[in-house]
Every structure is written in structure tokens, then in C-alpha cells.
Amino acid sequence: MDVIPRIHHISAIVGDPNENLKFYRDVLGLRLIKQTVNFQDPSVYHLYFADQDVTPGAIMTFFPWTNRNYGRKGSGQGGRIAFKISKGSLDYWYNRLISYGVQVETTQLFGKVTLSFEDSHGLDLALVEGPDQSKKQEILGFYGTVLLSANPEKTKELLTEIMGLKELAHDNKNMHFETVGKEHHHIVIPKIPQSIGRFGIGTVHHIAWSVLDINILSQWRLKLKEYDLGSSLVLDRNYFKSIYTKENGKIVFEFATDGPGFEIDEAKEELGSALQLPEQYESKRSEYESMLVKLEV
Numbered sequence: 001m002d003v004i005p006r007i008h009h010i011s012a013i014v015g016d017p018n019e020n021l022k023f024y025r026d027v028l029g030l031r032l033i034k035q036t037v038n039f040q041d042p043s044v045y046h047l048y049f050a051d052q053d054v055t056p057g058a059i060m061t062f063f064p065w066t067n068r069n070y071g072r073k074g075s076g077q078g079g080r081i082a083f084k085i086s087k088g089s090l091d092y093w094y095n096r097l098i099s100y101g102v103q104v105e106t107t108q109l110f111g112k113v114t115l116s117f118e119d120s121h122g123l124d125l126a127l128v129e130g131p132d133q134s135k136k137q138e139i140l141g142f143y144g145t146v147l148l149s150a151n152p153e154k155t156k157e158l159l160t161e162i163m164g165l166k167e168l169a170h171d172n173k174n175m176h177f178e179t180v181g182k183e184h185h186h187i188v189i190p191k192i193p194q195s196i197g198r199f200g201i202g203t204v205h206h207i208a209w210s211v212l213d214i215n216i217l218s219q220w221r222l223k224l225k226e227y228d229l230g231s232s233l234v235l236d237r238n239y240f241k242s243i244y245t246k247e248n249g250k251i252v253f254e255f256a257t258d259g260p261g262f263e264i265d266e267a268k269e270e271l272g273s274a275l276q277l278p279e280q281y282e283s284k285r286s287e288y289e290s291m292l293v294k295l296e297v
Helices: 017-027 090-099 152-162 214-226 279-291
Strands: 007-014 031-038 041-050 059-064 077-085 105-109 112-118 124-129 142-148 166-170 174-178 186-190 203-211 240-246 252-260
Touching (some): 007 077, 007 252, 017 031, 017 041, 077 186, 105 124, 214 252
Parallel strands (some): 007 059, 203 252
Antiparallel strands (some): 031 041, 077 142, 174 186, 240 252
């Protein structure tokens, strides 16, 4: 069976949807590619962002809560999310973030110089230069992410022995891994088990890993069971099919197919321009539209 080549998407909980839209569209320059709803709670948006070309492995999604229920960062969550930028563009991005009033700190993460900051709802973000230069000053997808594990050694075992990630380095604080696909997504796990987190605004809900198709997804479901990891049924998310598991470090992992993709209900140039509902909610469209905050697209 194929190993995991890359991150499929990362999903986080944020606050006001228009504040979320303005930050990721206007400050970071990402593209809103899908307005839909949380399939478990259609009164809440599920917003998808990507780079301008909607590159696979570059999808960031959000559940915008409007109840002011902030979370507590800790085990069972993803940590800081790092986006890749062009080689030589750190100064450009530092100045851009400062111009928008974002507090930025120059740090070290993934063994590289990193711009660390928070979004408008306290979500931990970073920018890291990739190996290639580009004339476009744009986000080029994910560089990687931190995983906040309650059992770092068990999470490491899953990543390396089952999912096929490569361990790059470790020091007295962190373990550092990399996916084997062409994206080379980087994963850092703090060695010290993290205190228990609580989901809410400003926290990462889950990390989704890319698999080719439904056949490979079904194989992963069986493989997880072999390693005594529970798995959900295969779920249809319209744009992909997926399964969920909670690994031994208490982090929610999703395994998601690459297809059918985001153009099944909108043309590429129109992605994100209108609310798309799954078939089971279409009959109550007017009710859900009245509950959702109107997006300033």
C-alpha cells in the first residue's frame, strides 16, 4: 500500500467569518475556493482557502464560530501551521504583515528562520521560505505544521512506521519529520507531552492526509484497525471522501481522497463565489442562509 505523500488539508476553528475571510484573503493573499457548511452542524460555515492555482496539498479550511468560545491550545490538536513562501521573500512578508498591524516574531522552526504570528482569532501561524525562488510574492502551499501530542513516541510511531514519513532530525525539544511526496511537508512534534487542550476559537481541529482514491482509503481503514486505531466509516464530503481516527497522541487525523475535487459544483474561475450545500441540506437552503452571516466576498 502507498505511504502518505502529503498533507491534504488542515482544519481550524476561528471566530467571525468575515474577519477570517479578510485575514486569509487580504493579508495572506489566499483564495476563498469554497463556501459550504459543517456537515454535522449546517448552521456553521465550512470555508476553504487555497493558493491561487488551487494546488493539491495547499488547502486550509475553517469552522467559524460566532459564540466567542475560545479554545485552549494543547494535546489532541495541531499546533502552529506554517505556509511556504518563495526563497528570498522573508523581508517582503515581514513588512507586509507589519503593514497590516500583525505582530511578527522572527524565530526558528523546522530548522529554518521563521516568521511567527497569529491570525485575527489567535491561531498560531508561520511563514517559511521554500527552496525555490519565484517572482510571485504568494503563499505557495503548506510548509508544514506542529502536532501537539499527548504521547509523542506513539505519534512518531504512527507517522514513521505506518504512514511512511521520514524522520529528519531531533534535539532535546522536538522531533522533525517530512512527508515523502514532492511537497516535502514538514512535521514537528514537541518531545514533552502537551497538557490537555480544548477545542474552540484559535485551535486546530484536525490534520487531513492525502490518499489517492477510495480504494486506497479503504485499505487505510483496514490498516488503522490492524494497529488498534479506531476509524470512522467512509464519509462523503462532496469534494473528497474520508475517514477519521484519533491517534494515540489524541490528535484527530483524517485521511482524504484527492478527488473528485472542488470543481464538481463550480467552475474554477467561480470557486468560492456562492454557498454550496450538500444534497441533504438543499431543501432547507433558505433556513440555513438566514442563520449564516453574509460573507463579504
